[in-house]
Amino acid sequence: MLELLTANGYLYLFVLSFLAATVVPLGSEWLLVALLMQNLDPAWLLASATTGNVLGALTTWAIGVWGGPFLMAKVLRIDPVSQAKARSTYQRWGSWSLLLAWVPIIGDPLCLVGGLFRIPFFRFTLLVTLGKFGRYAFIAAATLALA
Template sequence: MDFLQYMDLSPTLPLLFTLSFLAATVLPIGSEWLLILLLMKGHPPVFTVLTATFGNYLGGCTTFLIGIWGSDMIIKKILRLQTSDLNRAKQLYGKYGSWSLLLSWLPIVGDPLCLLAGILKTGFFRFSILVFSGKFLRYATLAYLVTSGSARQ
């Protein structure tokens, strides 16, 4: 809370949306602490969870689009993959990998999973269902733990 006061910010749903969005891109920040703070201050769990989920989902979509638009550069200049390696990766990812998007909420690996989905041209509908579901379940579980814990006190 001291950080928010120092930055002259108050804990609000728009701030949660922004922080959740940024946390799903390349910035190494978390949004869970603000979700918990808002819930402890009495914000409605449904709106709080949906705000964080949509922000984090849209941040994941941004990373996905970077993968789509930058795929040639990423594949050729950064990863230096041969066509045969890329085809094999696409085959493996198509068979098993897209389900990994349910884990897109995880720190460190989540953003690269969204980027990889873009690079390998995962269908946007499939991407959206899996990423939104994973991110929603994370925030909903966290909200449940916070609200059920405060209900017992």
């Protein structure tokens, strides 16, 4: 099992990181630590984890963008006036919250809200990437320092 994990570690970390950034309740940090302990290249691990996690967040963002009207009206039952007010407030101040998209439990909803309120693709991607890369870099640095 360890040989399989090590041989395919970058791919497995990418897939697990992708799934963890969608609505699937998974964590990818444990695999990053395990692969670091197996002496896989930290730079490639960071790239793999960050890329997978950001693409998963973009998937959630896309659900918000294209499913937004249905979600807002039918699922969340928010009236158009309240939607407009919330959208205005979020677009002015709330997009910075995307730096916290890495935080368990609140990260996925933040990405969905970013899509619902149509945060521009580039801004969304930049903020989410900075936050998610920072989290993985911290975990990798802490792991390597303690190893």
